[in-house]
Amino acid sequence: MSQADIGLIGLAVMGENLVLNMESKGFTVAVFNRTVSKVDDFVNGRGKGKKFVGCHTIEEFCKSLKRPRKVMMLVKAGKAVDDFIELLLPHLEPGDIIIDGGNSHFPDTVRRVKHVEAKGLLYIGTGVSGGEEGALKGPSIMPGGSPAAWEHVKPIFQSIAAKTDKGEPCCDWVGEGGAGHYVKMVHNGIEYGDMQMICETYHMMHHGLGMSNDEMHDVFAEWNKGELDSYLIEITRDILAHKDGEHYTVDFILDTAGQKGTGKWTVVDALDHGQPLTLISEAVFARCISAIKEERVAASKILHPQVSHFEGDKKAFVDDLKQALYASKLVSYAQGYQLMRAAAKEYGWNLNYGGIALMWRGGCIIRSAFLGKIKEAFDKNPGLVNLLLDPFFTDAVAKAQPSWRRVVSKAVEIGVPVPAIGSALAYFDGYRTGRLPANLLQAQRDYFGAHTYERVDKPRGEFFHTNWTGRGGSTSSTSYVV
Numbered sequence: 001m002s003q004a005d006i007g008l009i010g011l012a013v014m015g016e017n018l019v020l021n022m023e024s025k026g027f028t029v030a031v032f033n034r035t036v037s038k039v040d041d042f043v044n045g046r047g048k049g050k051k052f053v054g055c056h057t058i059e060e061f062c063k064s065l066k067r068p069r070k071v072m073m074l075v076k077a078g079k080a081v082d083d084f085i086e087l088l089l090p091h092l093e094p095g096d097i098i099i100d101g102g103n104s105h106f107p108d109t110v111r112r113v114k115h116v117e118a119k120g121l122l123y124i125g126t127g128v129s130g131g132e133e134g135a136l137k138g139p140s141i142m143p144g145g146s147p148a149a150w151e152h153v154k155p156i157f158q159s160i161a162a163k164t165d166k167g168e169p170c171c172d173w174v175g176e177g178g179a180g181h182y183v184k185m186v187h188n189g190i191e192y193g194d195m196q197m198i199c200e201t202y203h204m205m206h207h208g209l210g211m212s213n214d215e216m217h218d219v220f221a222e223w224n225k226g227e228l229d230s231y232l233i234e235i236t237r238d239i240l241a242h243k244d245g246e247h248y249t250v251d252f253i254l255d256t257a258g259q260k261g262t263g264k265w266t267v268v269d270a271l272d273h274g275q276p277l278t279l280i281s282e283a284v285f286a287r288c289i290s291a292i293k294e295e296r297v298a299a300s301k302i303l304h305p306q307v308s309h310f311e312g313d314k315k316a317f318v319d320d321l322k323q324a325l326y327a328s329k330l331v332s333y334a335q336g337y338q339l340m341r342a343a344a345k346e347y348g349w350n351l352n353y354g355g356i357a358l359m360w361r362g363g364c365i366i367r368s369a370f371l372g373k374i375k376e377a378f379d380k381n382p383g384l385v386n387l388l389l390d391p392f393f394t395d396a397v398a399k400a401q402p403s404w405r406r407v408v409s410k411a412v413e414i415g416v417p418v419p420a421i422g423s424a425l426a427y428f429d430g431y432r433t434g435r436l437p438a439n440l441l442q443a444q445r446d447y448f449g450a451h452t453y454e455r456v457d458k459p460r461g462e463f464f465h466t467n468w469t470g471r472g473g474s475t476s477s478t479s480y481v482v
Helices: 013-024 037-043 058-063 080-089 107-116 131-136 147-160 181-206 215-222 233-239 264-272 278-291 294-299 312-347 353-358 369-380 391-414 419-433 438-449
Strands: 006-009 031-032 053-054 069-073 097-100 122-129 140-145
Touching: 006 013, 006 058, 013 031, 013 131, 013 147, 013 438, 031 037, 031 131, 037 053, 053 278, 053 294, 058 080, 058 107, 058 147, 058 264, 058 438, 069 080, 069 369, 069 419, 080 097, 080 107, 097 147, 107 122, 107 140, 107 181, 107 369, 140 181, 140 353, 181 215, 181 233, 181 278, 181 312, 181 391, 181 419, 264 278, 264 312, 264 353, 278 294, 278 312, 278 419, 312 353, 312 391, 369 391
Parallel strands: 006 031, 006 069, 031 053, 069 097, 097 122
Antiparallel strands: 122 140
């Protein structure tokens, strides 16, 4: 008998907590897992006495669902998603909905939407952010795909999503095709940047200023009460104070970072679109350099840097670090939004940029107090080309600029790497510069490759070539436009 409002495949950490969230909001949920024993373990464990339908086969699973059937997968991205789609299709009917809630690469979602729709069914690729706790208590949800599916899943998704202080659900329709997973990909890229900037700030405090874990804990606790209020600042505060017995846990964690690919996808896509996603790129590369631990240890014994120690007012410099981190975070979001605008133009998506900020306002890993300001900025000016041009962000960066420059200068002086914070400042300086040295770059390209150039005294779109050596001819190469 069909009795379940929605079904979920994949009872790992995210799946298990998400179905508990759904059930707590009054929905009956069918559950299935490739390792069938996990179904029984869950139904007889955390799910005991609750409105769950444990299923041991795909056929049984699909039969337990009310029409239109809503099947959500939380499985490993890639082949597993495609495999489950093919297993499901024979047991579903036109109008039924398949939902991928994993971190799938958006081109895969574009392909799957077309494939499933060709069978008469509907498909949603949705980002889900918030980790284990978010999945249980309310995540940020970013759905995209077949528009006709949204009305059927909207009551469930918005019911289980995190809520803003005003009670607004951190979930809304993003757009067609792979739009949902694209926005989640950019979200994860911004997450990479945020984490790296916080780590650089910690490095400056710990190794640059010689601060203790308790001192750093107190600083992050204070920062979390103001404009830096965010999930990542909050958990950094808690991490710095955590002990295993008498020792601080963080001091015993090996300094090699892993990654699952979403940060890399964001950077590659930015390069494909010719967008200056410099901060997130540096965050990805920082993880890469962290991974070559043995090389770094060997190099540390050979490449002794000529560095100095911090001298000056530590309290004042900690405030400089706060301002530098804040300004860099603003740049990170500005770059992320630039990338989403470029993608929306290319793929024909009508993205609601203010709505996206609202979706990120609660529940997700990158929730920050100033996300409300991003929504306000796009509400005032839907055509805003860069967040830094909104008065709030312009004023915030102007206020932070002296501190920002002092932090980057001091980091260079004492030999503490700050690739993300430093690249944020370099981007800001580049973006605000009316004339960059690319004129010389174009001259160089034309000199060795006859790639041509435009002139300041001629209309845009007219290209010229100079016979720099007197030995070349008048033939020029095609200009490459990014």
